[in-house]
Amino acid sequence: MIWANAVVQGIFLGAFYAVLACGLSIMFGVMRIINLAHGDIAVLGAYVTFVIADKTGMSAFYAFALAVPVMLVLGYVLQLAVLERSLKSGILTPLLATFGLSIVIQNLLLLTFSPDVRSLGGGAGAVTTASWHVTGDISVSALGVLVLAVAVLVFGALQVFLSRTRAGWMMRATAEDADAAELVGINSRRVYALATSLAVAIAALGGLFLAIRSVFDPLSGPTQLIFAFEAVVIGGMGSLWGTLLGGLALGVAQTVGAQIHPQFAVMAGHLLFLAVLILRYGTGRLGLRFAR
Amino acid sequence: MTLLDVDQLDCRYGLLQAVRGVSFKVDQGETVALIGANGAGKTTLLRSLAGAHRPHGGRVLFDGADVTNKPAHRRVSLGIALVPEGRRLFPSLTVEENLRVAAVAGRRGRWNVQSVMEVFPLLEPRRRFPAATLSGGESQAVAIGRALMSNPRLLLLDEVSLGLAPVVVDAVYRSLANIIKEGTTVLLVEQDLTRALEVAGRVICMLEGRIVLEGTSSSLDREQVIDAYFGLHKSAAAPGAST
DSSP, X not given: OHHHHHHHHHHHHHHHHHHHHHHHHHHHHHHOOOOTXXXXXXXXXXXXXXXXHHHHOOOHHHHHHHHHHHHHHHHHHHIIIIIHHHHTTOSHHHHHHHHHHHHHHHHHHHHHHXXXXXXXXXXXXXXXXXXXXXXXXXXXXXXXXXXXXXXXXXXXXXXXXXXXXXXXXXXXXHHHOHHHHHHTTOOHHHHHHHHHHHHHXXXXXXXXXXXXXXXXXXXXXXXXXXXXXXXXXXXXXXXXXXXXXXXXXXXXXXXXXXXXXXXXXXXXXXXXXXXXXXXXXXXXXXXXXXXX | OEEEEEEEEEEEETXXXXXXXXXXXXXXXXXXEEEEOTTSSHHHHHHHHHTSSOOSEEEEEETTEEOTTOOHHHHHHHTEEEEOTTOOOOTTSBHHHHHHHTTTTOOOSSOSHHHHHHXXXXXXXXXXXXXXXXXXXXXXXXXXXXXXXXXXXXXXXXXXXXXXXXXXXXXXXXXXXXXXXXXXXXXXXXSOHHXXXXXXXXXXXXXXXXXXXXXXXXXXXXXXXXXXXXXTTHHHHOGGGOO
């Protein structure tokens, strides 16, 4: 039963990784941008929520609702001001641009908020501490259930958006062939900006969960990026449902690893990531994908 | 009435000059065929008319307005639609989604999913299939239908017969004849000379980025066109174009 509990907790942890990875997956899927600042954007979202909660005294969830429009606008501007230009000069430039952006965000946060560790756990109410005892060894935390439910909701909503709405078709069309999309009247710049907007807002949601689950500081981003990136790769790059499954697999690997030895947790996730990388892309197909 | 006025258009890919000072006009309701050997600059010319390629110099006027610097999606809403070389469908979208996504420009007119299905009845049973699963002929039908969805005033067709079986090409051209009858102005690139002369009222022949011969289909004889096509008697066909 200890192992069953590890898997259950892993699924909750994995749902958090999936939310973190979602935006990364969108940006790669639509624009082929690997956003190295993704983790820092998530942390930035946590800070924006923190500031709103701090100034108004609202609960973290209400504060996040106010942070969403801020992050949407930020994503839109980020695309038009930075990423769009970098996209014009090949696939390496966006990588460098987002790497630079990552450093800029970290240092701006350091300047503004000092290196103090913060948390939104206290501001989120009873959900952070409530839990249900299921059987002998398995207990389920309310926060875990909430994160899992939100993850499924976010991925489900994206699925409906992409497959049922015209804006979703436009996004898929642009992702598949931006040149042809322009030729049928789609404003690809706007579609890209919308994609980045969504990605940034969902990253902020990941940041909110990070801030409620544990603590964050200005330099928390890169660690989150690594987990998000692993989730995307495990699930298959550019596949949305794959990212959800990849996140869950990463979470389960980590908690099962922790059950083997507490220090083995993160390593177990890395090993799963490496195994998938070798099995799926070991034949050099990754190289081909990137050359496209 | 002149619908399209191309003035001294220059197109480059880096140092390579693909289109060199091309000027011509297309009247409302006309069907013009653009012919020429591979590398003559036909595709580049069409792409820069559609806005997919930024020209290096010259101007493109559409219905009297300068559209030279307008992006492709803006030109679609003005009424220019290109059926690109190689069809370029969106593979994961179904046939219907491929068509409906192309109606974003919001131009009203005769064309909608239903009327496209009527012109290309072969698409009706394939409506809910992803475009990736279509045959060459079906793909081409979707590509043309997709361009029609924006209700264009000027339809640009780039080698619609490429890679298709002759029977399928016949079917595509039969549908095209109907579309032309509707009054849509058409500028098409076609490798098959006979077919070009058959469908078009006027023919423009390009060689190495320049127009070397232009005239109504009835006034040109085959020999003359073939000479221009391959660049034989270059100076005799078009004195101004010789190097």
